[in-house]
Amino acid sequence: MSVKDLIFKQAKEVDERYQAAKGLRPRMNKVFPEHFSFLFGELALYSFVVLLLTGTYLALFFQPSSAELVYHGSYTPMHDVEMSQAFASTLDISFDVRAGLLVRQMHHWAANIFVAAILVHLLRIFFTGAFRKPREANWIIGVFLLILGIAEGFAGYSLPDDLLSGTGLRIMSGIVLSIPLLGTWLHWLVFGSEFPGELIIPRLFAGHILILPGLILVLIAVHLAGVWYQKHTQFPGERGTERNVVGVRTFPAFAARSTSLAIMVTGILALMGGIFQINPIFTYGPYQPSMSSINSQPDWYLQMIEGAMRLWPGWRIDLGNYTVPAVFWPAVVMPILLFGSILVYPFVERRLTRDTGLAHNIAQRPRDVPVRSGFGAMTLAFYFVLVIAGNDDVIDFVFSVPFERVVWFGRIGVLVLPPLAFYLTYRICLALQRADRDVIRHGVGTGVIQRHAEGYFVEVTQPLRAEPDQESLKFARYRGNPVPHLPGDLETTKDGGKVAAKDTGRLP
Structure with missing residues (x-):
């Protein structure tokens, strides 16, 4: 008996006793x-x-x-x-x-x-x-x-x-x-x-x-x-929906x-x-x-906490016989607020957007949710500024920058850079949304430049939706639509329109 037959026999005997195939089949699929x-x-x-x-x-x-x-x-x-x-x-x-x-x-x-x-x-x-x-x-x-x-x-x-x-x-x-x-x-x-x-x-x-x-x-x-x-x-894709994988x-x-x-x-x-x-x-x-x-x-x-302690001023609070040292705020309060905000963010966003409907199985593109993307970029900027501040002694030693100047750069940066990151990310997301609308309205840029009858040059674009008289693009969709890249990849139809002669690329 071969090894394959022996394994098959043992698997069959296990399945007869424990019905393993019944439980494994849906997991394997x-x-x-x-x-x-x-x-x-x-x-x-x-x-x-x-x-x-x-x-x-x-x-x-x-x-x-x-x-x-x-x-x-x-x-x-x-x-x-x-x-x-x-x-x-x-x-x-x-x-x-x-x-x-x-x-x-x-x-x-x-x-x-x-x-x-x-x-x-x-x-x-x-x-x-x-x-x-x-x-x-x-x-x-x-x-x-x-x-x-x-x-x-x-x-x-x-x-x-x-x-x-x-x-x-x-x-x-x-x-x-x-x-x-x-x-x-x-x-x-x-x-x-x-x-x-x-x-x-x-x-x-x-x-x-x-x-x-x-x-x-x-x-x-x-x-x-x-x-x-x-x-x-x-x-999101051509076949992906909220009800399948x-x-x-x-x-x-x-x-x-x-x-x-x-x-x-x-x-x-x-x-x-x-x-x-x-x-x-x-x-x-x-x-x-x-x-x-x-x-x-x-x-x-952990360098974020180190940098926060180095940037925080030496402010302490005396309350009678008790003292709140300066280190308490950057090393205890700041991490609690940061991780607490991260924990409750899904519930805050759901309440503010009134998103109490069905389950969400389709992921969103960051550009389609500019506020959330802005908050993420702001948090990352805050983190990176604190990490850099945690190495201020190394910056001082290696680049001969006065230690006090590095600290003040960090203090100003931790206040200015996170809001700036939010604003830039928000504006970039809006610009990408406008670019998407232009693609939907005018079509996909092919990279092919064509001279117009009046003498000026235009880029050949390919529409996302098929025109009734374009048989080759009748079933074109947003995902998987052929995109020509070279003049040789275009054909002229009977009515003078441009269509793809062969599939040279697909929309991302």
């Missing part, structure tokens, strides 16, 4: 859209799988302890240096564990790509209106996944107890203490004592490998279940494509881990409260 932008969610998923695998390997060798020791390991430049067991075990992973440094760097790169993929995925959902009814819950889950991914990244970033991560942890300690009334109690709950204490590393380790990954796994499972049963949105089936096309993406993500992360250095803790040294250095910035997804 499920249709997924083909647009590339839908792959960012899968990119986040496969990055998270790499995170789980590499993190499990690293956890076998990491010592989550703040106990002090004198290092005498393989990295000779650190000999006789006092450090925590956490930092010493990270050095051992980097230089003594087989493939330890490769796995460490793969893990760190995967964390950055995981958060970036979630962010880009959310941006695609926002700008195309994919958060509208009935997908509001999935939008909320996606935002919480972004928040948990940032928290998970910060916890892992702080575990090695090196000079850079220790500086970030000290900043976080100050942020917690800045919270009025609750700050002292929350600091004790997190650190167990005054900073740094001996409990913070074990607690971060437990949160990093158990609590936060568990929450992320639950949210991913709920998110995938929602996408599976509610189906994806899709871009146009794309490829789960098996074999989508399964092969998704498996290929998973292999590519793993391979590229392995390549990045082997070639591109990231977080070289052995060049930073162990954390010492009295030391810091230039370019002490966290990973990119």
